[in-house]
Amino acid sequence: MSLRERITEWLALLRSVRIYHGSKKHRQAMDAMYSKFLKPGDLAFDIGAHVGDRIGSFRRCGARVVALEPQPGPAKVARWFHRRDPEVKIFEMAAADQKGELTLRINSRNPTVSSASTEFIAAAQDALAWQGQVWDREIKVPTTTINALIAEHGQPAFIKIDVEGFEDIVLEGLGWPIPAISFEFTTIGRDVAQRCLDRVTILGYSRFNVSLGESHIMVFKKPVDLARMSAWLATVPEKANSGDIYAILNA
16 A cells, blocks of 8 residues: 555544544444443444444443454554453454455545445445545455354344445344344445345344434334334435444344
């Protein structure tokens, strides 16, 4: 990587740190949300940790954390934030449906949307809200599965998955239900989110909720069934852009 590329990357990372770590209100909203799923002593998986803000929230809830972040820059930042915490383990790798290796497309100016999904990147090229986004280089990264993480670290109480259009592939690597899962949806990738809903339904989940953007506020007062969640996903306006769907085992 050239010096210019390194400067571009670190400026983008500083922006991410400011957005995700810099707001007390943001932290409080995260903590209020995740405390519904995590209690002291629990284990949480953060799949797609970026600069580690969710790790911080999980720790404030008292949970131990195993996190994956395949991009070297964000992984380095996340490790720095949690460098003195023995209850946080961060691995520079991706989750997928099998162990091996994948190609990660990097967006140097906006690394939070780097992706292993060609479908996601192709959809972004044609979307107004995504104009100007460029995936300008590629790296090879090792992969593991959620099943393998469970075998090594234990069963989590909560798994957060945010991997820019690759969520359905990640969920193929989970073979049984855990108490709660969240996975990102985007309005340019509704098909991906529906495949995620279908997958977790097979695993045994039947109750769902959703939060928009970084609000960390549930849309529905009570969890809803698959039909209502799918109908909401199909009709949510494009301007909503993204959010997190929650699959809850015993709601």
